[in-house]
Amino acid sequence: MRVVILGGGFGGLEAARALARAPVEVTLIDRQNHHLFQPLLYQVATAALSPGDIAWPVRTVFRRQRNVTVVMAEATGIDTAARVVRAGDTLSFPYDALLLATGATHSYFGRDEWAPVAPGLKTIEDATDIRRRLLLAFERAEVTNDEAERRRLLTFVVVGGGPTGVELAGAMVELARHAMPREFRRIDPAMARIVLVEAGPRVLPTFPEDLSAVALRSLERMGVQVRTGTRVTHCGPDGVECGDERIGASTIVWAAGVVASPAGAWIDAERDRQGRITVGADLSVPGRPGVFAVGDLVAATDGHGRPVPGNAPAAKQMGRYVGRLLAARAKGRPAPPPFAYRHHGDLATIGRRSAVVELGSIRLTGLIGWWFWGIAHIYYLVGFRSRVVVSFEWLWSYLTFQRGARLITGREPRGGNAVPVPGQVRVPDQGRALGEGAQHKHQQPAPAALRAG
Template sequence: MNAVPHVVIVGGGFAGLWATRALASAKVRITLLDRGNHHLFQPLLYQVATAGLSAPDIAAPLRHILRGQRNVTVLMGEATVIDKTARRVQLASGDALEYDALMVCTGATHAYFGHDEWAPHAPGLKTLDDALAIRRRVLTAFERAEAERDPARRAALLTFAVVGGGPTGVELAGTLAEIARHTLRKEFRNIDPGSARVLLLEAGPRVLATFPEALSAKAAKQLARLGVEVRTGVPVSSIDAQGFVLGDQRVEACTVLWAAGVAASPLARSLDVPLDRAGRVAVEPDLTLPGHPEIFIAGDLATVKWGERLVPGVAPAAKQMGSYVARVLRARFANQPAPPPFGYKDYGNLATIGRRAAVVDLHGWHFSGYFAWVFWLVAHVFFLIGFRNRVVVLLDWAMAYWTYQRNARIVLGKDTMSR
C-alpha cells in the first residue's frame, strides 16, 4: 500500500458517512463519492413526499457535514464500473479513482418484480427527487379533481393506492388519509377531500410483516380508524396510468405509489460476483468481498448473515456496518489484529401510522398508540443530522399537531399525470 493509503467510499448514505467520520483521525486519504451532494435521512423521506417537511429539513450537504475533516475529499459523481484487478473505480464522467481500499455502499432502488413497465405509473420513494415527484402527483390529483366535472373521473382522481404494507407503505397510507380528512378540509369548493379513498395493498397476510402479529393487528386497526382500506392476501397483477388490478378486480386510481420491493444498486453487477435475487452481494464475516479483502460491501448492497436471518436493510444496520468497516481499516493500516466478525445489534422496529398512532417493538417490549407515537417522534428527531434540522423538524411537527397543516404544500415541476 501507499505511504498514505487511499480509501474510496462510494455512497454518502448512512454506511458511507459513518465510515468516513469514523476514519477522521486515521492516517488515510479518503475520497467520498456520491451522485448527489447531500446526505439524506431516508426514514423521514415520506414526510417530504406528503408535504409535512421540506427537502432541506431531512438532508444536509456532505461537504458541510465533513467540512472539518481534512483527510476527506467529497466528489459529486457516479461510479459505473469497478475494476477489481486494477483497483480502479470508473466514473460516468470518464475519470477514474484508484484505491488501496474500497467501500461500496450505494444503497437500493425500486424493484417491480419483473414488471418494470409499472414504474412510470407507480413511483417509489428512495430519493428527494422521488419524494418531490410523489408530492406533486398527490397534490395535483386534488387540484385536478376540483376542476373535473365527470363524476367517474373525479372519483379516480380521489383514489390513492399504496402498494406494499411495510413501514414505508403504512406511513404513506396513514399520512395520505390525514391529508385528505384534515389538512385539506374546507379548502376546496367543488369536492370534499375527505371523500378520497386511500387503499393499502399488501400481497402477504398482514401489514408490517416484520413486526409481531399483535402489533400488525393494532396497526391495521389504527389505519382503519384513519379511513385507510387495507387489502391483504392478494397481489397486484397490473398497474397502468388509469389504475390497477387487484386479483380479478379493476380499480380506477390516478395515484398509485410503490412501496413493495427494493433491489440493490446496479453497481454491484460490475463486481462480477454472484448476487442474490435482490441484486445484493454475499460478503465475508468482515464485510469484505470474497477473494478481495481490499473491497468492502455495506448497507443495502450487502447480504450479511445474522444468526439464521439476514441483517435487515435499515438505517441502524448501515451505520453499524460503516463504523465496523472503519475499525477494520484502522486495524489493518496500523498492522494490528483485526476486530472480530461483524455483529449486528438490533435496537428494535418503529413505524408510525398517523397522528398519535404508531407501533414499537423493542426486544419483546411492545406498545402502540400515543406513547409509541411520541417515542417514534423523539427517536427520529434525535437521529437527524444537524442541530438546525432537529429544531426545524420539531417546530414543523408541533405546528402540524396543533393545526393539522402541512406547510410544504407547494406544487413544483410539470404535471405529468395522465389526463
C-alpha cells in the same frame, strides 16, 4: 492508505466518520451532493416536511474532517485487478480499500414498465414527484364536472404493506382529512379514498403479529382500505388491477419491494436473487481483495445466522464497523472481531398519535409509541438545525393540522396519470432515466446508482 467509498448514504457516511482519526485518505463519491434521511422521505411526499429538512450537503457534513475528499460524480467502472474506480470519461480513483455502499432501488418484480405510473420512494425527486401527483389530484378534482372522474382523482393506491407503505397511507389520510378541509369549494378532501394493497397475509410482516394487528386496526380506524393477500397484476394510468378487481385511481405509489444496486455485478461478485452481495464475517467481498460492502447492497448475518435487515440502523452499524476495521489496519493494530448486528427494534407510525414500536420484549403502541417514534427519528437526524426545524414543523402540524410544504412544483408527472386542468397546456414530460443498465463484469464500464442504504 487510500480508501474510496461509493455512496453517501447511512453506511458510507458512518464509514467515513469512523476514519476521522486514521492515517488514511478518504474519497467519498456520490452522484448526488447530499445525504438523505430516507426514513422521513414519505413526509416530504405528503407535504409534512420540505426536502431541505431531511437532506444535507455531504460537503457540509465533512467540512471539518480534513482527510475526506467529497466528489460528486457517477461511477462508470471498477477494475478490481488494478484497484481503480473510474468516473465519467476522465476521472480515476486508485484505492487500497474500496467500500461499496450504493444501496438499493425499487423492485417491480419484472414489471419495470409500471415505474412511470407507480413511482417508488427512494430520492428527493421521487418524493416531490409523488407530492405533485397527490396535490394535483385534489386540484383537478375541484374543477372537473365528471363525477366518475372525480372519484378516480380522489382515489390513491399504495402498493406494499411494509413500514413505508403503512406510513405513506396514514400520512395521505392525515393530508386529506386534517390539512385540507375548508380549503376547497366543490369537493370535500376528506372523501378521498386511500387503498393499501399487500400481497402477504398481514401488514408490517417483519413486526410481531400482535403489532401488525394493531397497525391494521389503526389504519382501518383512520379510513384506509387495507387489502391483504391481494397481489397487483397490472398498473396503468387509470389505476390498478388486482386479479379480477379493478381500482380506478389517479395516484399509485410503489412500496412493495427493493432490489440491490448493480454494484455486485460491476465486480462480478457472488449475489443472491435480490442482487445483494454475499459478504464475509468482516463484510469483505470474497475473492475481491480490499473490497467491502454494506447496507442494502449486502446479504449479511448478525453473528447468529439471522439475516441483517435492510434498514438505516443496520447500514450505520455496518459502515461504522468497516471504518473501524480499516482504521485498525492503517494503524497496524489487530482487526476487530467479526461484525455482529445489534437490533435495537422496529418502529412504524400510522398517522397522527399512533405508532407501533418493538424493542425486544418491550412493545409500545398508540400515543406512547408515537412519541417514542418521533423522539427516535429526531435523534438520528443529522445536525442540530434539522432537529430543531423538524421538531417545530411537527409541533406546528400537530397543533394547527396544517402542512407547510404543499407546493406544486416541477413538470407534469412522469406517468401523466391525471387529466389536465381545463385550459392548461400540457407539456410532454421528458422523464428521468429509471433503469440501472445492464450488468457488467468487473473490468467493464457500468452505470452507477450511488444512493446508499
